[in-house]
Amino acid sequence: MAAGLIDGKAVAKSVRKELKGRITALKERGVVPGLAAVLVGDDPASQTYVNSKARACEKLAIYSEVIRKPATISQDELTKIVEDLNANDRIHGILVQSPLPKHIDELSVTLTIRPEKDVDGFHPHSVGMVLIGRPVLIPCTPHGIIKLLEHYEVDPSGKEVVVVGRSNIVGKPVAALLLQKGPMANATVTVAHSRTRDLSEVTRRADILIAAIGHPGTITADMVKQGAVVIDVGVNRVDDPSTEKGYRLVGDVDFEAVSQKASLITPVPGGVGPMTIAMLMSNTVSAAEQTLLTGI
Numbered sequence: 001m002a003a004g005l006i007d008g009k010a011v012a013k014s015v016r017k018e019l020k021g022r023i024t025a026l027k028e029r030g031v032v033p034g035l036a037a038v039l040v041g042d043d044p045a046s047q048t049y050v051n052s053k054a055r056a057c058e059k060l061a062i063y064s065e066v067i068r069k070p071a072t073i074s075q076d077e078l079t080k081i082v083e084d085l086n087a088n089d090r091i092h093g094i095l096v097q098s099p100l101p102k103h104i105d106e107l108s109v110t111l112t113i114r115p116e117k118d119v120d121g122f123h124p125h126s127v128g129m130v131l132i133g134r135p136v137l138i139p140c141t142p143h144g145i146i147k148l149l150e151h152y153e154v155d156p157s158g159k160e161v162v163v164v165g166r167s168n169i170v171g172k173p174v175a176a177l178l179l180q181k182g183p184m185a186n187a188t189v190t191v192a193h194s195r196t197r198d199l200s201e202v203t204r205r206a207d208i209l210i211a212a213i214g215h216p217g218t219i220t221a222d223m224v225k226q227g228a229v230v231i232d233v234g235v236n237r238v239d240d241p242s243t244e245k246g247y248r249l250v251g252d253v254d255f256e257a258v259s260q261k262a263s264l265i266t267p268v269p270g271g272v273g274p275m276t277i278a279m280l281m282s283n284t285v286s287a288a289e290q291t292l293l294t295g296i
Ligand code: NDP
Pocket: 141, 164, 165, 166, 167, 168, 169, 170, 171, 192, 193, 194, 195, 196, 199, 212, 213, 214, 215, 218, 233, 234, 235, 236, 272, 273, 274, 276
């Protein structure tokens, strides 16, 4: 039987609906949430992501600024931009779109962002708070995955979760969230990666399988347990001359075959992607709310 589809667009819409009320309440208290995105260089995928984030802000009447700089920017210039945004009262959230040019020390840039404005959730302060079970600003993609599971009433408690991928932005934080003691967590989590011996043997144990790999079709049907919930984070461009752009987007999972075995599955596009942006909006609103509580 074919799996049910996890509709990220619909869940993202419900997140945005909930945010609208919070944004109105903030405006009544004189605060308009503000997000600044810094885009360095002319990577087409980064431009698309930043444009989508700016459009999402516009739809929610969140103030947004996009600061575009050439790839030749120096470390000092980039640091100064972030410091100015740290001091800017209109801006509650700052993101610096990756990848950054090779001569830029990305960690140093992340460390410059004030943790209160770290809406990507990449600052070691945000990461540490997630790890100790006191999350403040949660990385957007992992948070989006938890929201999807919650919406479809997939409680990870006691379940075997296998995360394939150990990046700092997806694999590690989603694993950290799911192993916490608390609601929408309490899972038994295994993190697999390119050095994992017998990946199929590991993935077949999963009640919930999360693929964040970056290679199309890595997860095939024989790697999936019957009835598993499959979350495909991957976004990969594959050539497709039949499309206007000459390519199409696919995930890390062989969707056609795996959906015959899974109970629920996210499509690509339209699964995790819309949730990432929705949770970025959510973090921006939370950061703005926090300024009212702390007065900073
Ligand atoms: P990274 O390249 O940082 O990490 C990929 C991970 O996959 C690494 O841990 C790597 O192992 C592991 N890996 C690679 N090949 C294999 C393999 N054959 N078997 C097992 N593990 C493997 O990627 P990201 O985490 O940043 O992103 C992953 C994917 O998710 C990408 O397609 C990206 O575009 C997408 N993405 C989508 C988002 C969304 O909103 N939908 C947001 C963020 C990312 P090792 O560590 O050993 O190298």
